[in-house]
Amino acid sequence: MSEKSNLITSTQAIIHEALDKLGFDEGMYELIKEPMRLLTVRIPVRMDDGSVKVFTGYRAQHNDAVGPTKGGVRFHPDVNEEEVVALSMWMTLKAGIVDLPYGGGKGGIVCDPREMSIEEVERLSRGYVRAISQIVGPTKDIPAPDVFTNSQIMAWMMDEYSMIDEFNSPGFITGKPLVLGGSQGRDRATAMGVVLCLEQAMEKRSMKMEDVRIVIQGFGNAGSFLSKILSDKGAKIVGISDANGALHDPNGLDIDYLLDRRDSFGMVTNLFDDVLSNHELFEIDCDILIPAAIANQITEENANDIKADIICEAANGPTTKEATKILTDNGKLIVPDVLASAGGVTVSYFEWVQNNQGYYWDEDEVNEKLQLKLRKAFDEIYDLHDKRQIDMRLAAYIIGIKRTAEAARYRGWA
Numbered sequence: 573m574s575e576k577s578n579l580i581t582s583t584q585a586i587i588h589e590a591l592d593k594l595g596f597d598e599g600m601y602e603l604i605k606e607p608m609r610l611l612t613v614r615i616p617v618r619m620d621d622g623s624v625k626v627f628t629g630y631r632a633q634h635n636d637a638v639g640p641t642k643g644g645v646r647f648h649p650d651v652n653e654e655e656v657v658a659l660s661m662w663m664t665l666k667a668g669i670v671d672l673p674y675g676g677g678k679g680g681i682v683c684d685p686r687e688m689s690i691e692e693v694e695r696l697s698r699g700y701v702r703a704i705s706q707i708v709g710p711t712k713d714i715p716a717p718d719v720f721t722n723s724q725i726m727a728w729m730m731d732e733y734s735m736i737d738e739f740n741s742p743g744f745i746t747g748k749p750l751v752l753g754g755s756q757g758r759d760r761a762t763a764m765g766v767v768l769c770l771e772q773a774m775e776k777r778s779m780k781m782e783d784v785r786i787v788i789q790g791f792g793n794a795g796s797f798l799s800k801i802l803s804d805k806g807a808k809i810v811g812i813s814d815a816n817g818a819l820h821d822p823n824g825l826d827i828d829y830l831l832d833r834r835d836s837f838g839m840v841t842n843l844f845d846d847v848l849s850n851h852e853l854f855e856i857d858c859d860i861l862i863p864a865a866i867a868n869q870i871t872e873e874n875a876n877d878i879k880a881d882i883i884c885e886a887a888n889g890p891t892t893k894e895a896t897k898i899l900t901d902n903g904k905l906i907v908p909d910v911l912a913s914a915g916g917v918t919v920s921y922f923e924w925v926q927n928n929q930g931y932y933w934d935e936d937e938v939n940e941k942l943q944l945k946l947r948k949a950f951d952e953i954y955d956l957h958d959k960r961q962i963d964m965r966l967a968a969y970i971i972g973i974k975r976t977a978e979a980a981r982y983r984g985w986a
């Protein structure tokens with residue numbers, strides 16, 4: 573079995589267990605174990621040198637029993653069908669956990685935008701929207717940013733969809749620039765959600781922000797805002813990384829200095845000589861570890877090397893099922909991805925609501941609503957984990973899948 577398809581089988585196993593504990597039968601599992609719709613597209617793009625390159629893209633719609641599907645679009649060389657499918661399932665769980673009227677969706681294109689010009693990325697973004705336009709839309713499936721996509725790409729995609737739809741459709745996509753109907757606070761929402769969950773987890777472990785040493789993998793949207801917010805709150809960020817490698821300073825890194833120098837792909841380590849590997853990053857002595865990059869980073873090979881007491885997952889799928897067991901057995905508190913990283917989709921939902929009503933909120937209102945949702949979700953999941961003596965991930969899956977299963981049962985689908 574490949575490492576990638578492992579993402580699906582592990583997710584299915586936990587969903588199965590969660591449905592079982594909720595009292596649903598095999599028929600419900602049969603319905604939920606795979607996406608209801610999966611589209612593969614081939615996107616021809618005219619490159620700057622005049623040649624045409626054909627890119628492969630995907631859009632998976634896991635389940636729309638509760639409402640339209642929702643989830644980001646990833647531009648990365650490692651994108652593949654299995655990963656997009658797993659990511660769409662996790663989006664269903666996130667929406668259930670923070671109580672949003674959505675099912676899960678996710679998309680991706682196999683490409684490396686770091687090696688493309690801005691014009692090529694724009695043509696690719698527009699081509700992707702044309703290719704998936706029949707199955708997406710403000711009441712069907714609403715995309716958003718993810719790895720190596722940003723508000724500019726959302727703007728091009730919104731513009732392309734609006735041309736196809738023949739009217740301005742801000743509610744087609746979220747994570748847009750503010751002038752095009754983006755929401756205040758969406759840029760930092762994923763990081764804010766992680767911080768809200770982390771603060772609650774730290775309370776459970778009697779930790780204080782000014783005493784903790786934190787390691788963060790990834791210095792992109794999630795990782796950079798996280799480093800800034802947490803260092804401003806008094807934590808010492810002793811390690812960060814990007815796709816090239818990692819930086820370590822036991823006395824705390826100068827986050828403002830690094831933020832000034834990072835590029836739009838979250839790369840900064842290439843400016844330094846003394847660089848560790850991403851593997852070594854996980855061995856750094858610290859109190860809190862925040863994976864905020866890609867999947868399958870904490871495995872049975874390195875789980876025992878982790879010193880941190882709390883692992884708060886900003887990335888999607890950073891820890892394998894086997895590693896979750898090792899960490900839990902070692903007494904670590906894992907705040908699972910489907911909870912910790914749900915701040916982004918929560919503010920995306922707020923953006924969509926604002927687009928639908930044509931009335932916009934200030935940042936305090938957005939943050940207040942985000943805080944209410946995340947704090948409630950953390951408490952519910954932690955209490956279930958505590959009461960039933962199950963790990964935090966299973967507790968999160970039980971709460972996350974319940975809504976979709978109930979909606980599917982009412983609809984008579986299972």
Ligand SMILES: NC(=O)C1=CN([C@@H]2O[C@H](COP(=O)(O)OP(=O)(O)OC[C@H]3O[C@@H](n4cnc5c(N)ncnc54)[C@H](O)[C@@H]3O)[C@@H](O)[C@H]2O)C=CC1
Binds near residue numbers: 718720762795816886
């Ligand atoms: N942007 C969002 O709103 C949300 C993002 N997430 C998740 O957070 C994680 C990070 O996403 P973003 O910060 O948005 O992406 P980004 O593209 O802004 O940053 C990605 C970071 O990961 C690093 N990276 C890329 N490939 C890597 C590799 N092979 N090894 C180590 N580092 C690598 C990049 O250098 C960069 O620092 C992803 O797992 C994403 O799915 C989750 C919820 C919402």
Ligand SMILES: O=C(O)CCC(=O)C(=O)O
Binds near residue numbers: 643747916920
């Ligand atoms: O903002 C959104 O709608 C989706 C964010 C996303 O893709 C994720 O949470 O993984």
